[in-house]
Amino acid sequence: MRKKIVELTGSASSVGHAFFDFGKAAYAQLELELDGRAQDLVQVVISEYAENNKVIHTTGWRTFKIDNFRITPEKKTYRFTIPVHRSAYGTFPHVETPAEFGGEVAIFRYVEVNHYYGPVTVRRIEFYNDAPEDAAAFESSNAKLDQVWDFCKHSILAT
Structure with missing residues (x-):
């Protein structure tokens, strides 16, 4: 298994919204670096689908996950919590994520940060098979x- 880290940096708009497009979807985990000025509740959304710099939640099999962070007044790295996937089909309701991943993964391309008013760095930790x-x-x-x-x-x- 190969691991690749892709980092994007931006700043939230005056309405507390930041949007990031990694260009392609990948099985990955997400870390965010936020510089909190107060104990705010920040919402982060990952998804495979977006329009006009906004994540869109549609019915169907597309990834759409939300996590909320109570940030502290300091520069800190937060890890997006991806819940254990429970398949609605198949004979096995849960396939374990390999231990070397260090947690669950989800396929996503877009990241949206809401209710935050500062600089944002998002790191997508991508996982690929060993094929050259x-x-x-x-x-x-x-x-x-x-x-x-x-x-x-x-x-x-x-x-």
Whole structure:
């Protein structure tokens, strides 16, 4: 298993909203670095779907998880709690996350931070299988085909 950490930094708007797009979905965990000025309750949402810089909760099988943090007046790293996934189908209601992950993972691309008014750093700790990234290659003169290849390669490495 390979682990990759991707970090994005931004600042919340005047209405206490920050939105982050990692570009692609991945099985991952999330850490946030917040610089609290008061004991505020901050809401964090992870999701696979968003529109207009806002996470959208739809019915279906897309990831949509919410966690709330009571932040302290200091710069601190918080870990987003991903609940144990209980499958609604299949013969086994719960498949254990490998111990080396250090906790549950969820697939997500977008992060939304609400009720916070300062600088935000989000770290997505991504997990990939051990297949070498250069095991296969594809290149064409068609940009759409190249995008399909990139999507397929990312999906295979992520699962």
